Structures are given as structure tokens and as C-alpha cells.
Amino acid sequence: MWASLAVGLFTRPWARRAAAIALALLTIALFILNLRRTAERAGRTAERLETLERNDAIHRQMLEAAASRPRSRDDLLDRLRGGQF
Secondary structure, three states: OHHHHHHHHOOOHHHHHHHHHHHHHHHHHHHHHHHHHHHHHHHHHHHHHHHHHHHHHHHHHHHHHHHOOOOOHHHHHHHHHHOOO
């Protein structure tokens, strides 16, 4: 019964035009929602990249500090006496 009613409704030109417009609007709405979701995902990725870069810079500073540290207590004393520490 519903199928014959739908078929009978879509035989009219104004109903087909309304269905085409509705499908076009639905397509545009879904496209805009997809763009929004993609932009949010790109924003989260950019934030994650900035955090990763900041953490890498801190880690690099720690490694540089560890590379220039005194190797023994005698080296530490020599540096302290020389005023380089």
C-alpha cells in the first residue's frame, strides 16, 4: 500500500522536483558536516604535532645538557673551581 502510494506520488512532476531538491540539500548538508569534521580532525592533528615538537625540543635540551655534564667528581670540582659551572 505504501509502495503504491509512493509510486503514485512520484509520478507527478512537482513531487519529483521536490525530491530532487531534497536530495540536493541533503547532499550539501552532509558535505558541509564532513568538511567540519575534517577541519576538527586537522586541528587536533596540528595540536598533537605542536605538542610533539615541543616535547622533542625539551628532550633535545636534556640530551645536550647530559652531553656536557662532568664525567666524574674530579671534573665537577675542576669546573666549580674554574667558575664554568
